[in-house]
Amino acid sequence: MRGNIPIPEMPPGEELWLMVVITSVREKRTQQGKRFCDATALNATGSLALKIWGETLDIWKDLKPGLFGITGTLETYQERPQFVVTEYRPITLEQYREHQNADPVLPRAYTLDIETLTLPDYRERVGPQLEKLLKLGNMRLEQQQRYLEDIVIEEERCYQLGSLSAASGRILSVAVHAGPIAGIDLGVELPHSEHVFGIDKNGVEQDEKKSLLAFLEFMKDFDCETDELVGHNLIGFDLPFIFQRCLVHCVPAKPLVDLSEFRVRGVFDTMHHWWLGAKRSVSLDDIAWALGIESSKTATAEGSKVFELYQAGKLAEIREYNLNDVRVTRKVYERMVGCFGR
Structure with missing residues (x-):
């Protein structure tokens, strides 16, 4: 049996073995009630969709995100390649490094939030x-x-209120926290970083189009199959707004995810997860209060006061408030994954 072949070069129909990072596992059933799991895996050579049928799960038991050695064959389903796994075993970080000659490619979570203003x-x-x-x-x-x-x-x-629509409003700033995906511990530490597009560290406003281009450049390696976008009402507000404003500015940009999917791949929306997937509303501040997480709002800075702060030239305060929203969202995300699982 051949193995350790780069993912793009895997031949179909041949039994192979690979060492991968499994980043997500979703248990499902066919219409006939047959159990299976859809999973996503990656290594230094690329990413791969996995299919694990119930009989395999019964033999090899616990499957969760982590480092694994897998055996199976590459097949095609609905014109998309998938690796049908017949055997899987946990492996150590040292084993992965030995065969891949590299540290694991770690999936990243990008927690983001936008602040908007009405167009004059x-x-x-x-x-x-x-x-x-x-x-x-x-x-x-x-x-x-x-x-x-x-x-x-x-x-x-x-x-x-025009700031709530991309047809009558614009983006003032986009805050992003980049870090590890919650609930996956591979023994390799991924650094955390914070970024703001639209207002620089000195509190100076930047052109919206240039800010969007800088944001897209930062997100160019995002892979919805392995990485995760995290936010509060991200599906209903932030993501559409960002790409609608790209359209206004004639910025060619392929949306990071497909929002038409029932369960959007690559997105963790804390508002939806609070309602266990139901499309109902709740504020980030209310969730934070319920979970005992310090609010991002202050006496002088909150969403309803962004216009007032902007008029007063207090862009540095808006920038910090934008970042605080992202920090709170990240904490809520970590709590939800810790309690509900992935």
């Missing part, structure tokens, strides 16, 4: 839009009451 030109659209809503009878009763009581105040409120 959007102010001209707010008044006519509100008038149209009122005339057509499409304005909600509570908004209608606010509007008739003080048109100027309601227009300003709606203007500031």
Whole structure:
């Protein structure tokens, strides 16, 4: 039996052995009720989808993320290659290094959060839009009451809410924490690092398009099959907003993940995991409070005050608040993985 072949060069149909890092394991069942696991593995030569059927799991038992020696054959399913595993055994870090001549390629978790502002030109659209809503009878009763009581105040409120849409808002900053994926301990320490795109360390604002390009350059090696994007309401807000603004600026960018999937590969959304996958809402601050994690909000800095801070020229405070959101999200992520598993 041949083995230790670079993943891109593996021939189909031949029994082979490999030494890999298994980064994720998902147990499933066929429509007929047959148990199997889909897993993802990688080594220095590339990444690979694994299929492990129930009879193999019954023999070799516990399969979880870690270092493994695997035996099986490369097959094709739905036009995608997958390695059907017939045997797997845990291996040591020394064994992996001996055969790969390198340390394990470690999957990374990128925890991110964005801060946004309303586009100045959007102010001209707010008044006519509100008038149209009122005339057509499409304005909600509570908004209608606010509007008739003080048109100027309601227009300003709606203007500031424009920051929640990439059609009327822009990205001020993107904060990213890069570190190890929670719940995987391979005996190799992966460094943690923090990055902010949009506001530099001196509190100086950077051009949105240049910030997006710098962010995309930083994320160019992200692999949704092995790495993980972590965030709070990442699926519903941050990720779409980032790539919608890329579209506005004519920045060619392939989205990092496919949000049309029922369970998006490569994403850990703490809001969804709080609800065990259900699409319901909860604030990051409420989760942090419930878990005893210090809030990212302060008396002077929170999401609703970003516009006010920006107007006051306090970009350094916005930058730090953006980073604090990421730090809190990382702690929530680690707690969830520790309690719920991967």
